[in-house]
Amino acid sequence: MTSDALPAYDPAAEGARMSFDGRMSYGDYLGLDAILTAQHPLSQAHDELLFIIQHQTSELWMKLALHELAAARRHIAAGDLRPAFKMLARVARIMEQLNSAWDVLRTMTPSEYQLFRPALAESSGFQSFQYRMIEFVAGNRNMAMLGPHAHRADLAGPLRDEAARPSLYDEVLARLATAGFDVPPRARLDVPHQPDAKARAAWAEVYRDPQQHWELYELAEKLVDFEDYFRRWRFNHVTTVERVIGFKRGSGGTSGVSYLRRMLDVVLFPDLWDLRSDL
Template sequence: MNDNEPKPYDPATEGARMSFQGRMAYGDYLGLGDLLNAQHPLSDAHDEMLFIIQHQTSELWMKLALHEMAAARRAIAEGDLQPAFKMLSRVARIMEQLNDAWDVLRTMTPSEYTQFRDILGESSGFQSHQYRMIEFVAGNRNMAMIGPHEHRPDHARALRDEVAKPSLYDTVLARLAAEGFDVPARDRLDVAHQPDAAARAAWLAVYRDPARYWELYELAEKLVDFEDYFRRWRFNHVTTVERIIGFKRGSGGTSGVAYLRKMLEVVLFPDLWELRTEL
């Protein structure tokens, strides 16, 4: 090397550790050996790797969403709303990440998907127990939806255990009651939330005087943010499926696009949407 040529940058000269023998390194902490070796395509199709990684990363984001939702529910139950706001905001951003992932999957054409769709057998996102748990935690509870998870007793048990607890929205309604609003607890926790006149009246009072009820007002808007992004995720799911397989039946046996369109009708927090008409 010419003496006048600049020497390659060496981070060690500034104190960076360059050897990690016997020490915890980045890949060790994150378990990247297992994570990056968890993709096992069953065909030679180029796009199968995209399909696998798309769904695996979505499951990781859903795991984080459940972590945040559980912590938010505990904080709300304890009346500690400020940390819950941060957690619920994070859940909405996670849903945004899940939405963006559809843009990547939509680069796969119908012709490319048909090259490996048959090898999926009956596996389907319909069987995602974490997605189902997100719905159950939020309050959209339908016991029939535990059926696709019965082959995994641990997953089915976790969903049943969740149904025995107040949902996130039940916990929010209990917080309204604790603040003096006449909002009775639900008789059944194993069904989806339906519009409730008493809850809607309470939220109307909050929205008509947000300065007085600022924390409750903020809490309601965090829930609406979450559901807003959740609805977008469902809509993008429908659009992606229709774009790639048209109106074929889903690999898990559902009616495909028709089933997903029906899911668009589900409202997690109906009182918070209905009150807007009355303001």
């Protein structure tokens, strides 16, 4: 009796390399041995691995966001806006990816979280250095937020250095000034951006005549896209925390949901939102 089964497919027959002894493999290039062994649950709870991986992958996406924001700022400072458009668009997509991560974490119930929450001790996302750096790069510079990093000179130092240089939005405002708008530089760089009447008036003029100021108009919209997704990330964070722990204090000592709701009122680029009332 004969079999009609097809022979097993062998990629080597078409030239695929199957032996990697002494050669760079996929895992070698990506450093997967280090990445996939970086999860160390401290309890026997099934869902602790979900919690760890969700936060670790978020930190990887934030690393990429910082890479893109730094490059975008350099291009904007040099007056080379078009490459910055692509980078800022990518940051918005990264924030969208971070938003999707909350959907996975929300599959964890309060009962499941309580099984391993004691293992967190006082660790909290509130202490994320990269999240703080994203805020500082964008221009939301609250120096009180250096506190959780004060014990690490390698973390607090870069944040202080960042607070002493023009933010992403400062460089954007400098482009407005270069284009002839009356937008003076800020007196202090180490404070959050506040609504500025001259900047608001300048942006309103840009929006009233996009064809005349197309690159500035496009730049403004890229920043609004970024902040739009950033706000959604913050909102999803609040919703997730309320769903999982209610109104308990955060593991890092914050007021939890109340603190996160207060952060929803923080605006990165106030002039770009306020101008809409003027059109």
